[in-house]
Amino acid sequence: MRIVITGASGQLGSELRDLLQDNTEKECYFLDRKQLPLDQIQIIQEILAMYQPDLIIHAGAYTAVDKAEEDQVTANLVNHLACEEIAQYCRLHETKLIAISTDYVFDGTSAVALTEKAATSPINVYGQTKLAGEQAIQKWCPEAIIIRTSWVYSSYGKNFVKTMCRLMTERDEVNVINDQIGSPTYAHDLAVALLKIIDSSEWDAGIYHYSNEGEISWYDFAVAIRDFRSFNCQVKPIPTSAYPTPARRPKYSLLDKSKIKSVFGTEVPDWKISLGNMLAEEFKDN
Template sequence: MRIVITGASGQLGSELNELLANETEKECYFLDRKQLPLDQMLLIQDILAMYQPDLIIHAGAYTAVDKAEEEPALADLVNHLACEEIAQYCHLHGTKLIAISTDYVFDGGSAVPLTEDAPTAPINVYGRTKLAGENAIQKWCSEAIIIRTSWVYSSYGKNFVKTMCRLMAERDEVNVINDQIGSPTYAKDLARAILKIVDAANWEAGIYHYSNEGEISWYDFAVAIRDFHSFDCQVKPIPMSAYPTPAQRPKYSLLDKSKIKAVYDVVVPEWKESLSKMLAEEIKKY
């Protein structure tokens, strides 16, 4: 099987690269923004045609949530129109597609875990462009699989966990939001779930949700990071209203994972277990 993975230098792309490093039955091509510029619509299908993939794992995206408010056109190019080009290529060439989306397609008004058919109503540019990408994929490539995820972190790239480790090592006190609820996703776990789908005998198109198990706030997440490393740093809970950002965030975006568990028998680790594994791996590296 020949696979093209976009977003090669991102958190998920890096974890997929690590997991597929010794793969002999899959011919994998990892494309970063230089090799596949997702803001260049006229190039995307021609570049994909050079590789003639059987499957595309589309992990590339514009993910700077606050900056997207200043660059809505660029965010739309990367998160929406590039998805359309990729989906059109897949439709024309019979290529399978797994695309990554986000919990930010929801408005945060729910009080129960969000299923795949819950109403979408994004409240920021990033969420609107990602939802437009989802719609374009479903329009052009009805056989695609879309996986929504949330609060992604990894030992690769920039993310909340690594930022907290740095700040807690430097400061006596950090303020962290305690009224935004969801669940983090260890990118390695998500990568494993994707590969389980790739290797499955069945291919069930549609939208799926994936994050680690549990329901927490960013404050709870930060406390667990502090406790793992025994940082001498006070973590102070603050409301979202005390930390205004250019882009609004959904207050509640916990994803229901029942569908991906049932269809693909995916085992979803608990968030604290995965955090411990990532932090232990980080320690080994340095």
């Protein structure tokens, strides 16, 4: 099987590379923004044709949530129109597609874990462009699998866990939001789940949710990071209103994972177990 992975230098792309680098059954091509510039939509299909993939894992995205508020054109190119080009390529060439989306397609007003059928209503540009990307994929490549995830972290790249580890070594006290609720996703776990789908005898198209098990706030997450690493740092809970950002965040975006577990037999580790596994790893810079 010949696989193209976009967003190769991102957290998920890097974890997939680690899992697939010694796999002799899969011929994998990891494309970063230099090899596949997602903001140059006019050349995307031409570049994909060079690789003639059997499957595309589209993990590339414009993920600078706050910057997207002012850079709406680029965010739309990367998160929406690039998805449209990739989906059109997949339809024309009968290529399978797995695309990664986000909990930010929801408005955060729910009080229960969100299923794939929950109404979408994004409250920031990032979420709006990601939802438009989902819709373009479903229009042009209805046989695609779309996986929404949340609060992604890894030993690779920039993320909340690595930022907290740095701050807690530099400061005696950190303030962390306690009224945004969801569940983190260890990118390694998501990568394992993707490979299980790829290797499954079934290909059941549609939208799926994946994050680690559990329901926490960012404050709870920070406290666990401190305790795992035994940092001597006080973590103070603050409301979202005390930390204004250009982009609004959903207050509640816990994802219901029942569907992906039922259809593909996916194992979903508890967030604390996965956090411990990640913190046992050596941090990587890319």
